[in-house]
Amino acid sequence: MADLSVNMAGIESPNPFWLASGPPSNSGEQVMRAFDAGWGGAVWKTLGEPIVNVSSRLGAIDYGGVAMAGLNNIELITDRPLEVNLKEIYEVKKKYPGHAVIASLMVETKEDWRDIIKRCEDSGADGLELNFGCPHGMCERGMGSAVGQEPKVLTEITSWAKEFATIPVLIKLTPNVGDILDPGLAAVAGGADGLALINTIKSIIGVNLDDLTLRPTVGAESTNGGYCGPAVKPIALHMVGALARDERVNIPISGIGGISDWRDAAEFIALGSTTVQVCTAVMHYGFRVVEDMLDGLSNYLDEQGMPSVNDLIGKAVPGFKEWGELDLNYNVVAKINADTCIGCQLCYVACLDGAHQCIHTHQGPCVAFHGESDHGMNPRIEVLAPVNHDPNGNALFVPSVDEVECIGCNLCALVCPVPGCVTMVPVDNGKGRESWNDRMAKGEA
Amino acid sequence: MTAGSRPPASLPADRLEQQFVDAKPALTDSEALIEANRCLFCHDAPCITACPTGIDIPAFIKKIATGNIRGSAKTIFSVNMTGATTARVCPVEELCVGACVYIHLNAKPIQIGKLQRYATSKALEREARGGPPLFTPLPDTGKKVALIGAGPASLACAAHLALAGVTPVIYEKSEHPGGLNTTGIAPYKLKAEDSLREVEWILSHGVTLKTGVELGRDIEFAQLLDECDALFLGLGLGGDTRLDIPGSDGPGVWGATELIRAIKNSGGFTIPDDVSSALVVGAGNTAIDIARELAMLGLPDVDLVYRRTEEEMSGYAHELEGARSYGVRLIEQVQPLEVIRNGDRVEALKVLDLINNEEVELPCDWVVEAIGQRKFSFSLPDGVNRDDKGRIEVDEATRRTGHPDVYAGGDCINGGKEVVHAAADGREAAFAMLRGWDLPRGNS
Numbered sequence A: 001m002a003d004l005s006v007n008m009a010g011i012e013s014p015n016p017f018w019l020a021s022g023p024p025s026n027s028g029e030q031v032m033r034a035f036d037a038g039w040g041g042a043v044w045k046t047l048g049e050p051i052v053n054v055s056s057r058l059g060a061i062d063y064g065g066v067a068m069a070g071l072n073n074i075e076l077i078t079d080r081p082l083e084v085n086l087k088e089i090y091e092v093k094k095k096y097p098g099h100a101v102i103a104s105l106m107v108e109t110k111e112d113w114r115d116i117i118k119r120c121e122d123s124g125a126d127g128l129e130l131n132f133g134c135p136h137g138m139c140e141r142g143m144g145s146a147v148g149q150e151p152k153v154l155t156e157i158t159s160w161a162k163e164f165a166t167i168p169v170l171i172k173l174t175p176n177v178g179d180i181l182d183p184g185l186a187a188v189a190g191g192a193d194g195l196a197l198i199n200t201i202k203s204i205i206g207v208n209l210d211d212l213t214l215r216p217t218v219g220a221e222s223t224n225g226g227y228c229g230p231a232v233k234p235i236a237l238h239m240v241g242a243l244a245r246d247e248r249v250n251i252p253i254s255g256i257g258g259i260s261d262w263r264d265a266a267e268f269i270a271l272g273s274t275t276v277q278v279c280t281a282v283m284h285y286g287f288r289v290v291e292d293m294l295d296g297l298s299n300y301l302d303e304q305g306m307p308s309v310n311d312l313i314g315k316a317v318p319g320f321k322e323w324g325e326l327d328l329n330y331n332v333v334a335k336i337n338a339d340t341c342i343g344c345q346l347c348y349v350a351c352l353d354g355a356h357q358c359i360h361t362h363q364g365p366c367v368a369f370h371g372e373s374d375h376g377m378n379p380r381i382e383v384l385a386p387v388n389h390d391p392n393g394n395a396l397f398v399p400s401v402d403e404v405e406c407i408g409c410n411l412c413a414l415v416c417p418v419p420g421c422v423t424m425v426p427v428d429n430g431k432g433r434e435s436w437n438d439r440m441a442k443g444e445a
Numbered sequence B: 001m002t003a004g005s006r007p008p009a010s011l012p013a014d015r016l017e018q019q020f021v022d023a024k025p026a027l028t029d030s031e032a033l034i035e036a037n038r039c040l041f042c043h044d045a046p047c048i049t050a051c052p053t054g055i056d057i058p059a060f061i062k063k064i065a066t067g068n069i070r071g072s073a074k075t076i077f078s079v080n081m082t083g084a085t086t087a088r089v090c091p092v093e094e095l096c097v098g099a100c101v102y103i104h105l106n107a108k109p110i111q112i113g114k115l116q117r118y119a120t121s122k123a124l125e126r127e128a129r130g131g132p133p134l135f136t137p138l139p140d141t142g143k144k145v146a147l148i149g150a151g152p153a154s155l156a157c158a159a160h161l162a163l164a165g166v167t168p169v170i171y172e173k174s175e176h177p178g179g180l181n182t183t184g185i186a187p188y189k190l191k192a193e194d195s196l197r198e199v200e201w202i203l204s205h206g207v208t209l210k211t212g213v214e215l216g217r218d219i220e221f222a223q224l225l226d227e228c229d230a231l232f233l234g235l236g237l238g239g240d241t242r243l244d245i246p247g248s249d250g251p252g253v254w255g256a257t258e259l260i261r262a263i264k265n266s267g268g269f270t271i272p273d274d275v276s277s278a279l280v281v282g283a284g285n286t287a288i289d290i291a292r293e294l295a296m297l298g299l300p301d302v303d304l305v306y307r308r309t310e311e312e313m314s315g316y317a318h319e320l321e322g323a324r325s326y327g328v329r330l331i332e333q334v335q336p337l338e339v340i341r342n343g344d345r346v347e348a349l350k351v352l353d354l355i356n357n358e359e360v361e362l363p364c365d366w367v368v369e370a371i372g373q374r375k376f377s378f379s380l381p382d383g384v385n386r387d388d389k390g391r392i393e394v395d396e397a398t399r400r401t402g403h404p405d406v407y408a409g410g411d412c413i414n415g416g417k418e419v420v421h422a423a424a425d426g427r428e429a430a431f432a433m434l435r436g437w438d439l440p441r442g443n444s
């Protein structure tokens, strides 16, 4: 059983799994149930000046029969009184002294920051997370992502917070920027103890085609919201990785965005996250999702021979390079396993229409479409696979790859519905490693 | 070694059961992944309530979907230590699968049994190949428990005790452990070797097994109660109840479990070439099982004969459906009167047609009697009582008998249900003993 405990910028946590600031961390009662279920920490729903929320607030995209592949919200920060939240933070910390409770904050003036930071420290919070990420509503009032998109302002407010706080200060970043390094380095410059990202991505989730209103509707109208859930994970992973590999970013990262299970979490950790935060997966299935996160991550670490989750942090970062550093002489080609092929021909049509016309069926590429083999695209006889037969005697046309023509793009392996049927196999072309940058240096480009 | 005790025998090589293929084949990796991802991960899921051992089904399926096979198997075994065999023998159509919410959508329910088989067999294979063990027993507590019978009830009880650091010793009268899992389950569901594989895994946690020891013959209650801190009775039921009609005593007439055991466990047992038809008396699940087994073995003519009507039979509809797909017919409302024979050969079963009230001779080469199992006959210690149906009486929550140190579970308390009920009884008895001794459960 691997050791899952971590220390994030001075904040101790029994495991790296934290509730992200949002509806699941809205109240003490919820946070306590979450801790009982196994969560190691919680970033409280953002505290600030009292606001009023709208109804309705959420919209989602379903994909392939799975509900909520992507979620969008137009909710603002907490709508509960500050005193109530602070009292509940105090109660939670008293009952769960070993768990991490982080107060998420969003206020306007320097005085407001001084006041709220003091009160949060008094309530016993282990750390602060400044919400410079919310991309709807609050930014129209000069807060949230309006700060996250202005590096100078971000540095200034961060340094205020560092001036007032004695507990660690994390800065939560918005992904709605051209280059995540700009706000990331601005936070470092302001003295931040850690980074948390991503907040939600500015979005419109969809249009009701019946009445042409936007979703989620508020009366007959709507507004742009923030996008999160499984769909945003690759964007979040990139931003986390981009900060983690920059040596100027010498503070820990809390990875957020689309984390639904232990595999997602392990990927964020390998790309440089010390803790991970989850919102949508909890909103979908409840606090109980953490059980498999803990169990699965621990089993994975055991199998990898890593005694502690700390051994995984950043392990994938060295492999994250600029395009110009990649080896131009590295070659893979697709191989189709005839024994597991089910004859769906999805790889064939994908390569024919969407890639490089190097997968062939027995009939030749064009017969299927207009009954003739022409356009000079007849498969060479030597690349054709024999015709297999299924148990009922029906011909099963296993497509065959023309390995000379295959450019190794992966598309056929990606569209294949049978795991492991199409594999990409490295070929030795006898050439040594050479990158674009190498060529430029030699003046060959 | 205890009097009479012999090491468990290995299975003979040429068993008729080896000719059977799985009626529900194992899932491939991709089938399991696709099926696992279909699960809605319901909260407070009805499938959990429908499982007599209360396995957290959505949790173990979710773990298959995330590739956490070890965690998935632990979720199953931590409440059902015979989870590898129940995955294959449970009447899931009547239990978990029958409760799946997809049924309300008119969609195919999740194949829970097959997914359970996938996770448990994968995990046990990995452990057998030297992977990290799923469970590590707690240190020895000094407590010792004797268990009678090595069927699913005792095995489940012993496993949970062993994990908690209690020393269990199982006494089994026959040469193979596993109870009916080894000797009785239809071979198209589970073969004896698969049952023994699970037994071996359970024993590996520190359970001692003594085979060839019969309570009442080689060993007595008083001695066991003296030597141990508690006693668990997982006796199952006795041999086949017989018809006792003229001509039934002789070759060609079988007790159902006797014939099933021969098919499953006897080396070199075959059905003679001149036997081409059989009549199975009864319409419970055992009757349906043996009828289907004989049909699958190539007997062209296999019929069930039953006193009452199809609506009244105790066998499951889905099981009869399965047997019918192999050509088995159900002859309703007939009462066996006499086995007509010519010396050692059976020629027909004379029955009374209860509708027309006339005697009819149904030609056949074999008669198989599947009308129930007898209760055991030896005397029980003071405080351990039986009800009017011969079932040992226990407290519902603890499975404790009237004797403070004697617990019981499985077929001997319920009169013959399923393996999963036996597993639940064994676990609950083990947990009740641990509570009584103020000892923690061990399942990590």
Ligand SMILES: Cc1cc2nc3c(=O)[nH]c(=O)nc-3n(C[C@H](O)[C@H](O)[C@H](O)COP(=O)(O)OP(=O)(O)OC[C@H]3O[C@@H](n4cnc5c(N)ncnc54)[C@H](O)[C@@H]3O)c2cc1C
Residues within 6 Å of the ligand: B089, B090, B091, B148, B149, B150, B151, B152, B153, B154, B171, B172, B173, B174, B177, B178, B179, B180, B181, B184, B185, B186, B189, B213, B214, B215, B216, B234, B235, B236, B237, B257, B260, B285, B286, B289, B376, B409, B410, B411, B412, B416, B417, B418, B419, B420, B422
């Ligand atoms: C033909 C048949 C098919 C079945 N099919 C299914 C099925 O598909 N699915 C399902 O879930 N259930 C099925 N069942 C029911 C299931 O097998 C039983 O409910 C289950 O095995 C009960 O477990 P147990 O441990 O109580 O008893 P058993 O499995 O009967 O085990 C009792 C053990 O105790 C031993 N024993 C008895 N007396 C003594 C003694 N005096 N001293 C020492 N040892 C003793 C016996 O030899 C035996 O090994 C079937 C039953 C039969 C008969």
Ligand SMILES: Cc1cc2nc3c(=O)[nH]c(=O)nc-3n(C[C@H](O)[C@H](O)[C@H](O)COP(=O)(O)O)c2cc1C
Residues within 6 Å of the ligand: A020, A021, A022, A023, A045, A046, A071, A072, A073, A075, A076, A077, A078, A104, A131, A133, A134, A172, A198, A199, A200, A227, A228, A229, A230, A232, A256, A257, A258, A259, A277, A278, A279, A280, A281
């Ligand atoms: C309904 C809703 C409300 C949210 N409210 C806040 C908030 O008050 N403060 C904050 O910092 N982030 C808030 N978030 C953003 C989440 O903390 C998180 O950054 C984002 O949802 C990405 O993670 P996920 O993909 O796990 O949901 C909210 C998200 C949702 C869906």
Ligand code: SF4
Residues within 6 Å of the ligand: none
């Ligand atoms: S989940 Fe449904 S019931 Fe609950 S607050 Fe939202 S709209 Fe209301």
